[in-house]
Amino acid sequence: MKLPDTARFSTICVHAGQEPDPSTGAIITPIYQTSTYVQDALGKHKGYEYARTQNPTRAALEGNLAAIEGGKAAFAFASGMAATGAVMTLLQAGDHVIVTDNTYGGTYRLFERVLRKYQLDFTYVDTSKLGEIRRAIKPSTKMLFLETPTNPVLRLTDLTAACEIAHDHNVVVVVDNTFASPYVQRPIGFGADIVVHSTTKFLNGHSDSVGGIAVAVREDHIEWLRFVQNAEGAILGPMDAWLVLRGTKTLPLRMDRHNASALVLAEFLAAHPKVARVHYPGLTTHPQHELARRQMRGFGGLISFELGSLERARTLLNNVSLMALAESLGGVETLISHPASMTHASVEIERRAQLGITEGLVRMSCGVEDVEDLLADVEQAFS
Ligand SMILES: Cc1ncc(COP(=O)(O)O)c(C=O)c1O
Numbered sequence: 001m002k003l004p005d006t007a008r009f010s011t012i013c014v015h016a017g018q019e020p021d022p023s024t025g026a027i028i029t030p031i032y033q034t035s036t037y038v039q040d041a042l043g044k045h046k047g048y049e050y051a052r053t054q055n056p057t058r059a060a061l062e063g064n065l066a067a068i069e070g071g072k073a074a075f076a077f078a079s080g081m082a083a084t085g086a087v088m089t090l091l092q093a094g095d096h097v098i099v100t101d102n103t104y105g106g107t108y109r110l111f112e113r114v115l116r117k118y119q120l121d122f123t124y125v126d127t128s129k130l131g132e133i134r135r136a137i138k139p140s141t142k143m144l145f146l147e148t149p150t151n152p153v154l155r156l157t158d159l160t161a162a163c164e165i166a167h168d169h170n171v172v173v174v175v176d177n178t179f180a181s182p183y184v185q186r187p188i189g190f191g192a193d194i195v196v197h198s199t200t201k202f203l204n205g206h207s208d209s210v211g212g213i214a215v216a217v218r219e220d221h222i223e224w225l226r227f228v229q230n231a232e233g234a235i236l237g238p239m240d241a242w243l244v245l246r247g248t249k250t251l252p253l254r255m256d257r258h259n260a261s262a263l264v265l266a267e268f269l270a271a272h273p274k275v276a277r278v279h280y281p282g283l284t285t286h287p288q289h290e291l292a293r294r295q296m297r298g299f300g301g302l303i304s305f306e307l308g309s310l311e312r313a314r315t316l317l318n319n320v321s322l323m324a325l326a327e328s329l330g331g332v333e334t335l336i337s338h339p340a341s342m343t344h345a346s347v348e349i350e351r352r353a354q355l356g357i358t359e360g361l362v363r364m365s366c367g368v369e370d371v372e373d374l375l376a377d378v379e380q381a382f383s
Pocket of ligand 1: 079080081082104106107147151176178179197198199200210211212328
């Protein structure tokens with residue numbers, strides 16, 4: 001089995017990073033559930049010494065995700081937040097970071113509550129407005145941290161343009177690509193230096209693992225991330241690496257369904273009299289629909305919509321029966337949630353208001369069930 005250099009996306013998803021197991025021929029990479037490796041003689045080993053430093057299952061996943069994202073190397077961590085935390089160790093005290101204002105609440109919490117203690121400085125701007133990025137750059141700016149589409153109001157940033165601005169000022173661009181998945185958008189192709197994911201979401205895709213990945217291109221970044229993965233030790237375990245590796249094989253199939261069902265649901269919600277507003281990049285009413293068409297393949301599986309009040313949101317959330325009321329996203333099951341009190345509870349009320357994360361906002365992660373059943377569930381919950 002040899003992956004041709006010309007292999008296309010779905011082929012890369014199935015095969016990259018993996019060879020049949022050399023000892024048995026097992027087509028699926030085994031779960032190497034071991035903490036250490038026996039050495040042949042002093043100083044003579046098979047490339048594996050201790051499992052924090054090297055693990056073959058994790059290495060297969062890292063090779064797979066580096067290829068899927070179009071990077072040169074990838075490093076797997078115990079969660080998406082651990083991956084972001086490791087990437088931030090590229091910085092030093094006094095460095096300044098520009099961040100998409102509507103970034104994931106846990107990312108905001110890490111930056112504000114943890115990393116400020118280490119004298120890192122953060123400015124949050126609406127990165128969908130390129131002028132705001134330009135204005136925020138100062139001599140100490142070392143990183144631009146983007147999320148597109150944003151969680152939960154699905155605003156987009158023009159990746160090509162944002163990377164150009166950043167690189168003109170020697171600023172490294174990191175993109176959290178969790179919401180889109182690499183099937184929908186590959187930021188490195190638009191100029192990004194590092195991509196991070198919560199693999200917990202679309203990459204694993206089956207709601208049965210928590211993990212994170214950092215994909216890099218530059219040799220200095222690769223060298224540091226490899227060092228810090230081992231030095232800090234927040235590695236992904238072999239069982240989780242295996243689960244994500246299984247997930248990425250079907251990523252294109254799942255994403256096609258997520259994309260298609262979310263568009264149907266978004267159109268249904270946009271026409272529904274009980275819904276005040278729908279945020280979905282696939283709708284022609286989305287302010288950046290044209291950018292979405294250029295930058296994304298399909299429009300993703302996430303929708304958020306405004307019901308006008310907490311009471312109305314509560315009524316919907318408590319009455320769906322097929323959809324599950326739960327945090328997280330990107331699994332085969334449809335999940336529905338209330339960002340203000342769930343995923344974004346750690347963001348201050350005033351900030352939430354500025355970002356449009358109102359009490360009446362509901363977020364839906366469309367799964368791969370039959371879309372007619374999802375439509376019927378929303379309709380019965382509304383009525
Ligand atoms: C966009 C985004 N980035 C990062 C994370 C953090 O990932 P994890 O929960 O795997 O630490 C999340 C989690 O919801 C997320 O939605």
